Amino acid sequence: MIRFEGVSRRYGEQAAVDRVTLEVPRGSICVLLGESGSGKSTLMRMVNRLVEPSAGRVLVDGRDVAGADPEELRRGIGYVIQSVGLFPHWRVADNIATVPRLLGWEPARIAARVETLLELVGLEATLFRDRFPHELSGGQAQRVGLARALAADPPLLLMDEPFSALDPGTRRGLQVALREIHAETGKTILFVTHDVEEALALADRLAVLDQGQLVAQGRPAALLEGAAQGPVRRIFGEESLAFHRLATLPARSLARVGDADGLPMLPADATLKQALMLMLSENSARLALPAEAGFGGGTLHWTDLVTAR
Amino acid sequence: MPSQPAALAARLPLTGTAPPPREAMAVATLSVLAVLAPLVLGVLSLAPNRLLSPRAAAMPQTAGVIICLGLFLGFCLGTALLARRAAWLGWAELAAALALCALLAGIGVAAGEVLRDASPAARATPAAGFWMAMLLLALAAGCCAAGRGGTPRNFMVAVVLGFGLLWAAGLLGNLSVAREASARGAEIRAAAIQHLGLSGSALLLALAVSLPLSLLALRHRKLEAALMGVANGFQVVPSIALFGLLMGPLGALVSWAPGLRDWGVGGIGPAPAVLGIAVYLLLPLCSAFLAGLRVVPPALIDAARGQGLTEAGILRRLRIPLGLGVMLGGLRVAAVQAIGLATLAALIGGGGLGTLVFQGIGQLATDLILLGVLPMVALSLLADGGCAALQAALERGP
Ligand SMILES: Nc1ncnc2c1ncn2[C@@H]1O[C@H](COP(=O)(O)OP(=O)(O)OP(=O)(O)O)[C@@H](O)[C@H]1O
Ligand SMILES: [Mg+2]
Secondary structure (H helix, E strand, O other): OEEEEEEEEEEOOEEEEEEEEEEEOOOOEEEEEEOOOOOHHHHHHOOOOOOOOOEEEEEEOOEEHHHOOHHHHHHOEEEEEOOOOOOOOOOHHHHHOHHHHHOOOOHHHHHHHHHHHHHHOOOOHHHHOOOOHHHOOHHHHHHHHHHHHHOOOOOEEEEEOOOOOOOHHHHHHHHHHHHHHHHHHOOEEEEEEOOHHHHHHHOOEEEEEEOOEEEEEEOHHHHHOOOOOHHHHHHHOHHHHHHHHHOOOEHHHHOEOOOOOOOOEOOOOOEHHHHHHHHHHHOOOEEEEOOEOOEOOEEEEHHHHHOOO | OOHHHHHHHHHHHHHHOOOOOOOHHHHHHHHHHHHHHHHHHOOEEEEOOOOOOOEEOOOOOOHHHHHHHHHHHHHHHHHHHHOOOHHHHHHHHHHHHHHHHHHHHHHHHHHHHHHHOOOOOOEEEEOHHHHHHHHHHHHHHHHHHHHHOOOOHHHHHHHHHHHHHHHHOOOOOOEHHHHHHHHOHHHHHHHHHHHHHHHHHHHHHHHHHHHHHHHHHHHOHHHHHHHHHHHHHHHHOOHHHHHHHHHHHHHHHHHHOHHHHHHOOOOOOHHHHHHHHHHHHHHHHHHHHHHHHOOOOHHHHHHHHHOOOOHHHHHHHHHHHHHHHHHHHHHHHHHHHHHHHHHHHHHHOOOOOHHHHHHHHHHOOHHHHHHHHHHHHHHHHHHHHHHHHHHHHHHHOO
16 A cells, blocks of 8 residues: 655755665554654655655555645645644534535535544534534544544544543543444554554554664564564563563464453453453463354463463 | 531621732822822812913811811721721722722812812912822822733723713813913814824824735745834934924925915825824834734644635634734724824824914914824723724634
8 A cells, every 4th residue: 555665865965765675555553663862753654655765665556646636645644743723713514624615525424424424433522513622522623533534534543642642541441432443434544653562552554763763663562472682672661561462472372272251251352461451460371262253262371361472 | 517617707707808909008108198199289279370380279168168178088098997808899989989080070170169269360270299109090090900910991881970970060261271271162173183194094094004014924934024124213312303304305296286285285184193103103104914814823824724614715714803902902003193193293283182282382382282192092991991892702703
């Protein structure tokens, strides 16, 4: 879906993005992870030409974006930023309708679309449609921001630290909502964050940036397999690396056949990290895993968990 | 229940004797001084004719005059008393306006009485005590308005209405200003229209220059620095000097292309005046436009751009609607400034109300000066009020 080919961006002497080559497969959530100033935003903003590369090229659907009309290109790509950027003098419905209006949709179609989107992002349309942005909480505003980005049904979403200004609870709620929307719509999502937990909660693929360079990429589990070295180790935090790795592994991969009667129950799609947390909170060395399509159910043992590779 | 009386007692002093607002003392002092000023300085003076200087005249003791002065006294007292409650400050402001109108009516009626036995050339004018009382009452109203956190709107509206009513009732016709006004009615109207023309064209000219330049400067830092430098630079040149400086080049221009003279262009006359005034308006207009266009935070611009809005779209849908309040604030300052500066046009033959003012100064004729100044004040207030109303409507709006 997106291909960065040897992309660089220099500001004076300093390279904000340095020869990055990266492929984001269609329908995946790719998370760009890195510390502040590592060039995540710069790399992302080259996709919708808010930043022009100094070298290399960016392809979307096989076409070089440099050849596209910038405004037309941007109307076809959803864009969500940390500060949300809702227009303060427009009602929620008008904010969401920005791109459909620019594309010249019929008013009736726009109204119906706004309704659908508000429900999709978990806001009741009748309650929120006519509010102004200052009448929303931070989390609600970001849900509207997400709805706005999805308005014209673009195949691709760019999200630049959309949840980092929110409190942990709200943030987790929005992460879950985003995964659900992703499962429902199959959008390709490029997501920027500096928060390791958020990256692991969302990523199908992870790309780690350090000082403008791509230092690691791939599936989260593969990335944290074995002893990660150098910048990756530093970014994930030396002391909690093993803990984060558990978040990349599904609990059912270690399930044993056994009697699960009376044991605390894990959700079917839980990770080993969630399993560990449940064991600690329930003071139980064994957990039950429910049966699901293609999986017969079973138990998870503490000893298996600590030796997991 | 034993607690109930206790609670009541605790509540009563609060509602019963709320502390008077901070302005109460100042308003009371000003009102008392407003009563004293006419007693000490006199309210009415009489001149044998238009050119001789006036002498203080005793107020005739007729019923009309006594009623008016009684009302004046009462309303002054009312102002002082009403100002003791924060909730009543609006009414105090109104009382100050009514006191002023009562005094005005008083000297109007008194002028009629005094002139009845005098020669037709004799003139009755308000004396120092009247002006002093007016000033003190206006200050008192200003204090009341400050206590309410606003502009003395009640006062101004009531004074304007009261003045209109007194004028319409013919109570003021015997004052020398009124006689001068009716003698020169056509001249004043022409001067006022000229004045509006001068300040209006200067404002339009300045708008036509500063709007596009501000839009350009938004994108080009160097142009912004140059623009603000020039606009600031002109503010330092005294206006008369600037009008003088413009005479030379414009005179030369006309002698080079005499056809321009038919358009009113010349070294003296309205052209250099309009040009000079416009130059002074560049600073308030440009700085307000630039500030207004920058009201929208960069993150919002980024979000808009990221959704595919064009630069023109961002200007039309974000920068202008969100910055309009600030921009109108600049327009308000510029409009009032233009009306003030247009007075000086008279000095280079540009006409306007300044002509009356400078003529009055030359002849030591206070009435004439007033006839120039009063319409000017009215124009300024109208322009200011109009812009303020527009601004308020926008702030309340969508
Ligand atoms: N317009 C610009 N002009 C000059 N330098 C810039 C510009 N934009 C970005 N940079 C520099 O490029 C580097 C990368 O910036 P970028 O915004 O991509 O970082 P980031 O990874 O998104 O950081 P954060 O997590 O803080 O948002 C930084 O050092 C920044 O100072
Ligand atoms: Mg960033």
